[in-house]
Structures are given as structure tokens and as C-alpha cells.
Amino acid sequence: MTTMTENASGLREFKMPDVGEGLTEAEILKWYVQPGDQVTDGQVVCEVETAKAAVELPIPYDGVVRELRFPEGTTVDVGQVIIAVEVAGAATPAEASATAAAPGAVSAPATASAQASAPAQETVPAAEEPKAEGRKPVLVGYGVAESSTKRRPRKGAEVPAQAPEPLLAATAIQAELNGHGPSAAGTARPLAKPPVRKLAKDLGVDLATIVPSDPDGIITREDVHAAVAPAATAAPVAPEAPVSQPAVQPVQAAPAQATAPVPSYDTARETRVPVKGVRRATAAAMVGSAFTAPHVTEFVTVDVTRTMKLVEELKQDKEMQGLRVNPLLLIAKALLVAIKRHPDVNASWDEAGQEIVLKHYVNLGIAAATPRGLLVPNIKDAHAKTLPQLAESLGELVATAREGKTSPAAMQGGTVTITNVGVFGVDTGTPILNPGEAAILAVGAIKLQPWVHKGKVKPRQVTTLALSFDHRLVDGELGSKVLADVAAVLEQPKRLITWS
Incomplete structure (x- = not known):
């Protein structure tokens, strides 16, 4: 892939990959590039810290940095766009949906009337795009998994038969390196953070059998505990609920009356350090052990x-x-x-x-x-x-x-x-x-x-x-x-x- 000039069209968005084993987030420690900088395929653009280690991330294409989506010190979910790079060649329809205002965002066969009929507000920036029904985050860092339901293309826009070849190649390579590609049966790896995976292993629970309660499809500790013996814990609860309900109400009301004063902290006398990474x-590992x-x-x-x-x-x-x-x-x-x-x-x-x-x-x-x-x-x-x-x-x-x-x-x-x-x-x-x-x-x-x-x-x-x-x-x-x-x-x- 050749190096581009700043006037070339085509915006590529690089998403936070899963650089560990089933991790769901990483903190951006340091940016090595700034908007306007030229980057080449394989160049390290930032350093991130996961729950396991600090890792440097290379960019998979040549171009000019146009935007850094998150500042240093921000914890970013896997799959979110962290950097946008302008590369050579005309943008594909998929890229056009993320850059509606960019010239050349609609493919060449589209007519002038078709371009005019597509309202600007129809496009949602990739970082803020709501999750479509039937789709869920994936861990290889290249967007969300497609469901069988296809989104209807906009009028006049040309839809390619498949994703751009470089993007497919990058996705396949990333999945192979991380060991998180689809299994032989074609199923995705369950989403869970390392402490939850450890808990499931210790309790003998198969994460693939758990239906996550989190709307994003991430399995929590409560989900694992609920899967250990759901039938045993559910039986005694139903008959006791009506009896215990009246007694619970006064107990719940007392704290509400006592929580009027909001505690304040003297920042000159205390420092609070977020525990992350x-x-x-x-x-979590030491407590579990x-x-x-x-x-x-x-x-x-x-x-x-x-x-x-x-x-x-x-x-x-x-x-x-x-x-x-x-x-x-x-x-x-x-x-x-x-x-x-x-x-x-x-x-x-x-x-x-x-x-x-x-x-x-x-x-x-x-x-x-x-x-x-x-x-x-x-x-x-x-x-x-x-x-x-x-x-x-x-x-x-x-x-x-x-x-x-x-x-x-x-x-x-x-x-x-x-x-x-x-x-x-x-x-x-x-x-x-x-x-x-x-x-x-x-x-x-x-x-x-x-x-x-x-x-x-x-x-x-x-x-x-x-x-x-x-x-x-x-x-x-x-x-x-x-x-x-x-x-x-x-x-x-x-x-x-x-x-x-």
C-alpha cells in the first residue's frame, strides 16, 4: 500500500483490538502520533495497557492521521475507533457512512440526484453509532459481528459484494494472532473479563452455556454464580417472598432518611487513585486465589x-x-x-x-x-x-x-x-x-x-x-x-x- 498525500480521499478507522485473551477494554497510555502526521503500515501509533500488560499497537495501513478519538489516560472498550487515518483511493460505501461530509464519500456510479437525496443527518459517526439489533461487540477489534439481517443500502449508493480486501485481510490476521477467530462450529467466544473467566473455571462453569444479563453481551460474576445452581436457589425464594416483603419496607426506608449529608473530601489531604489495568x-486474581x-x-x-x-x-x-x-x-x-x-x-x-x-x-x-x-x-x-x-x-x-x-x-x-x-x-x-x-x-x-x-x-x-x-x-x-x-x-x- 502506497503512502498518501493529505489531499487524498478515503478515511480508515482503526479500532481497539483485543490484545490479550478475551479482554474487553484497554487504557490508552501514550500517543506516538498527532493529527497531520504521516504513518506507514506497521508503524506503532500508541501504547495501551490491558488488565495483563502494556502493549504497543501498530497501524495496518499507510496514510495521514486525521483524528485521535480518545486522549491519553482514557479506558476504551474493545471495538471502539481510536484513530482515523486518511489513505489512498476512493472511499468505499462502508467508509462513506462514517464520513458523510467528506468529498468522494459516495461511490462513482452514484448520480448527482442520488447524492442530493441522502440527508447528512442520516450518517452517525462511528464512535457514536448505536448498536444495531442482532449485532454484538467482537474481540478482534474490527467492529461488530454481522447478523443475518442486512441493512438496506441508501438509494443510489453502490454496495460491494464484500468488505474491502485489505480490511478482510487485517481482520483475519488479527484474529489469527490473537487466537480469537471463530471456532470450528462458527460460534463466537463468550465475552468476559479475566477475573470472571477465572471464577467460571474454578466453579466448573462453561461460559458458552451462560446467557449474559448485560445488554452488551458481557458475562458478569453474578451470571456465573447464577449458573452454578439456579434450580436450587430459586425454589425457596418464591414462597418466602410474600412473607418477608412487609418486613423489608421499613428497613429500606431508614437509610434513605440518613443519607441527606453528602460526604466531602479535602483534596489537599487525600489523593484517590483509580484502580485499573x-x-x-x-x-481480582489475588482475591480469587x-x-x-x-x-x-x-x-x-x-x-x-x-x-x-x-x-x-x-x-x-x-x-x-x-x-x-x-x-x-x-x-x-x-x-x-x-x-x-x-x-x-x-x-x-x-x-x-x-x-x-x-x-x-x-x-x-x-x-x-x-x-x-x-x-x-x-x-x-x-x-x-x-x-x-x-x-x-x-x-x-x-x-x-x-x-x-x-x-x-x-x-x-x-x-x-x-x-x-x-x-x-x-x-x-x-x-x-x-x-x-x-x-x-x-x-x-x-x-x-x-x-x-x-x-x-x-x-x-x-x-x-x-x-x-x-x-x-x-x-x-x-x-x-x-x-x-x-x-x-x-x-x-x-x-x-x-x-x-
Whole structure:
């Protein structure tokens, strides 16, 4: 597609895509272009934050930016137009409906009388266009799904047999990349936010069987709870309603009389921060994990003096030159060794099937504190990596997280996690499981402490480890063995060789 001049006709509207897995909204963090700027196919025009990560969005065609529909900091629903770009070629009838005032908006075969007969107010801007009956939002970000009912074309307007080829191609590519194209049966993926999907999975509810109460077709938490046992909850309600009705009325009236004063807040003394994006998703995930998986946490304090000496030696090793070598690297390796010896800890709970799913691979999550909130990207197939490879992966993971560039794919599929609270000077904690995982290891600060070593009290490098695990699939014996093995490796690093 060739670059256009500012005088060329044809306005293309780029809509907010679903850059995650079934997400329904994203916040515009930053615009990299302004009206009047020239853009090319594949150029990044903005950065958005979803409930999972910050992602840069490329524009799929060449042209000149004519309008930015939303300012920075605005949360936009998937499928809404965020930017309009003027491109080469005459506008199609579909584009004409969004730009009625633009010259050339009606196709060439239309007569002058036909153009005059089409009133300007018949066209509604795309950003404000009401949802037609029989249509619903889609998650690939290219408008709404068409129903079997066709809108009657305006008199004199030429209607093409199908959508413009570039738009069809862009839609297909976007759907393929996101994994949200139509299923084999041709049905659309149910709309729901990540916390609701997690709740449905934990309760064993198939989202495809739920009829959403939301007018936009988005499934809510209430819809999921209602689907668990609708018959059981509905039966006792009907006979009790007439009896309880009179008693309820006075109770409802009391708050109405007491709500006259409206609370005011001194903005000089308080700051209110909206919870959205990654922080909101993290909060929902942690609440869901804490009240779904029965947590057990065990602690052990260990002398890691030999591990700290090994870290210094590895920094001088030519095989590790240019790599980030720190205690976390050896702690990660120690946990991988413990999982190899006790593979049942590397598992997840399938609520729907009432099964324990044992994983034969380790995607090692590393909890990272970022300005946007807590992220847990993971190192894919960490169990198969050598120590230099693991060091390289850790370095890339941490650097990407600090820059805020962690992709949604990097945070999916984790099997076990490490959270290093020691970097904040904290001795230990009781970590909450990352949803879908069976165990998480917290590492405390490494400090010089008096320690009995070879019968004498000496200053030694000491830390405290805490392992939280899901007691549905990890019992006390298994959890204790895993934690003890991690401690043993850190106390005697030579076990990395003898136990590998």
C-alpha cells in the first residue's frame, strides 16, 4: 500500500483490538502520533495497557492521521475507533457512512440526484453509532459481528459484494494472532473479563452455556454464580417472598432518611487513585486465589554462605561473562532441582474435571514490581535450560518488566513462581499463589547473622525461605520435602551437581 498525500480521499478507522485473551477494554497510555502526521503500515501509533500488560499497537495501513478519538489516560472498550487515518483511493460505501461530509464519500456510479437525496443527518459517526439489533461487540477489534439481517443500502449508493480486501485481510490476521477467530462450529467466544473467566473455571462453569444479563453481551460474576445452581436457589425464594416483603419496607426506608449529608473530601489531604489495568486484574486474581485455593505456608531459615561465595566465583567464570549473576539465579536453579526430585508439586487443579494436572515442564514465574503493578512473567521450559541460559533468560525477563514491555504471552502458562521480597529488606512473608499454580517460593533478605557453624558461633550469610502451596494437591509432606531440598541446595551448592 502506497503512502498518501493529505489531499487524498478515503478515511480508515482503526479500532481497539483485543490484545490479550478475551479482554474487553484497554487504557490508552501514550500517543506516538498527532493529527497531520504521516504513518506507514506497521508503524506503532500508541501504547495501551490491558488488565495483563502494556502493549504497543501498530497501524495496518499507510496514510495521514486525521483524528485521535480518545486522549491519553482514557479506558476504551474493545471495538471502539481510536484513530482515523486518511489513505489512498476512493472511499468505499462502508467508509462513506462514517464520513458523510467528506468529498468522494459516495461511490462513482452514484448520480448527482442520488447524492442530493441522502440527508447528512442520516450518517452517525462511528464512535457514536448505536448498536444495531442482532449485532454484538467482537474481540478482534474490527467492529461488530454481522447478523443475518442486512441493512438496506441508501438509494443510489453502490454496495460491494464484500468488505474491502485489505480490511478482510487485517481482520483475519488479527484474529489469527490473537487466537480469537471463530471456532470450528462458527460460534463466537463468550465475552468476559479475566477475573470472571477465572471464577467460571474454578466453579466448573462453561461460559458458552451462560446467557449474559448485560445488554452488551458481557458475562458478569453474578451470571456465573447464577449458573452454578439456579434450580436450587430459586425454589425457596418464591414462597418466602410474600412473607418477608412487609418486613423489608421499613428497613429500606431508614437509610434513605440518613443519607441527606453528602460526604466531602479535602483534596489537599487525600489523593484517590483509580484502580485499573494491571493493578485491578492483580487485585481480582489475588482475591480469587486466596479464597479458592487453601493456602499452607511453611518456613525455613538457612545458611547460604557457600551459595554467596559461589555467586562471586561465577561472576569471574568466562562462561558467565556478560550475564547477570546474582543469588536469585542459584535460588531459581535450586527450586528447579527440587521440582525435578518432587515433580508432583509442579501441578494445577482442574475444578471442572476434579483432577490434578501434573506438568512435565516448568514455566518458572518471577514476580516483578513495576510502576504499573505486580507482573509475573515466566521463563518457558526453565527446567531444560543450562545455568548460563537461565541467567540470560532471567536478565531479559527482569529488563523487559522494568521497561513495562512485558507481553501478555510472557505471563501466561506459568507453573510455579518465585517472589524475591528480600530486595526490599524484608525477612520473609506468606506469598499468595499465582492463580492456576500449586506453589510459590518467597525469598527473604540475605543478612549476616550469628550462626552455629562447626560447633562455633560465627557470622554467616543467612536467609529465610517461605513456600506457600495449594493444600488440595500438595500435602504437608510433599511441600516440606520441596522446601527442605531448596534449603539443602542453597546450604551446599555442590548438590546442584549431585542431584541434577
